[in-house]
Amino acid sequence: MNIHGVNPASITVMVGLPHLSDGALLRRAREMQQPVLISANALSRWSKRRGWRQWMGWATDRLDNARELHSLSLDSAGFSAMVTYSGYPWTVDDYIRLAAAFPFRWWASLDYCVEHQVAADREEVLDRISRTVRANIECRLRAADRGIDRTFMPVIQGRAPSDYERCADALSFTIDHAKLVGVGSMCRRAIHGPEGLVAVVDHLDRALPPRTRLHLFGVKGDAIPYLNAYRHRVASIDSQAYGVSARAAAYRQRRSKSDAFVADHMAHWLGVQRARLRQPTRRLPFQPMVLPALEPDNPWEAAIAQARREMRDLIESGDLDHDEVTALWVEQWAADIYRAQREG
Structure with missing residues (x-):
């Protein structure tokens, strides 16, 4: 099965849908025959029977409504899960069951996003990259067991361009x-700057194998003219930005944000994105590379940094669960390193 099906000279714009209910929005998506992306969160079942919101599994019956779509792909809902629930409510095995429940064009690995709202400092960014590496490995292994590894899409994470390369290197086999x-x-990232979207794509274009193509999650439409320079590398992007504009328009017009109303905004939004794909390529001026921070001069801070590096290596190898890592354990680990250095 070919999970890509894209012209190397084009970038496919995928439409993110907030749900798969059989209504005006889904009907319009069928009519447009545009590839669709659905979030795992949109297929979740919840219960408040015990007084709090509890995840109860997948509403896979909703997938029956997607049969006539051009194609459907699955996103793991990483950002929503981190912001709303402070982590995934479902396990890797739960997610694999969902991925196996429908012939998705592709389904994305679980990953740990590093937006500023989630990862406040550099150490947290690096920790989440290591978690992403391990999540990819676990998803790939379980996908092979279920026979759905051909449609598995690994996901890399990072803040700086070099972070993504490091993540890709750790997942080189996959x-x-x-x-x-x-x-x-990607979705909250600026276009410009040394950590901007174009800087990341340009870095990956030079770092990844020539045949590897990219899907960029949640890219803003105004970035498309700059991405046109990387049509050989960027296969697809997705967005649900039309929902935001529909909400704002409904508020201004003092009307209900019905599915039919949102569907009109979706169709208009898609037309705008297609027009941007036809625009002349835009290029940014040279952006100097940002050098990584130096090792701390303070011996104790250096021991803390080394302890976190060693823990991240164990997380990636599967010898340590990231949920086991606590601030106290990091300090105890660092104390052992500090003592060994002082005694040596």
Whole structure:
């Protein structure tokens, strides 16, 4: 099964849908025959029977409504899960069951986003990259067991361009066998700057194998003219930005944000994105590379940094669960390193 199906000279704009209920919005998506992306969160069942919101599994019956779509792909809902629930409510095995419940064009690995709202400092960014590496490995192994590894899309994470390369290097075996790789933490990223969207794509264009193409999650439409320069590398992007504009328009017009109203905004939004794909390529001026921070001069801070590095290595290898890591354990680990250095 070919999970890509894209012209190397084009970028596919995928429409993110907030649900798969059989109504005006889904009917319009069928009519447009545009590839669709659905979030795992949109297929979740919840209960407040015990007085709080509890995840109860997947509403896979909703997938029956997607049969006539051009194609449907699955996103793991990483950002929503981190912001709303402070983590995934479902396990890797739960997610694999969902991925196996429908012939998705592709389904993305679980990953740990690093937007500023989620990862406040550099150490947290690096920790979440390590978690992403391990999540990719676990998803790929379980996908092979279920026979759905051909449609599995690995996802890399990072804040700086070099972070994404490091993540890709740690997943080199997985990426070598994947023609499409997802790039996370894109939707709130500026276009310009040393950590901007174009800087990340340009860095990956030089770092990844030539045949590897990218899916960029949640890219803003005004970035498309700049991405036109990377049509050989960027296979697809997705967005649900039309929902935001529909909400604002409904508020201004003092009317209900019905599915039919949102569907009109979706169709208009898609027309705008297609027009942007036809625009002349825009290029940014040279952007100097940001050098990584130096090792701390303070011996105790250096021991803390080394302890976190060693823990991240164990997380990536599967010898340590990231949920086991606490601030106290980091300090105890660092104390052992500090003592060994002083005694040595």
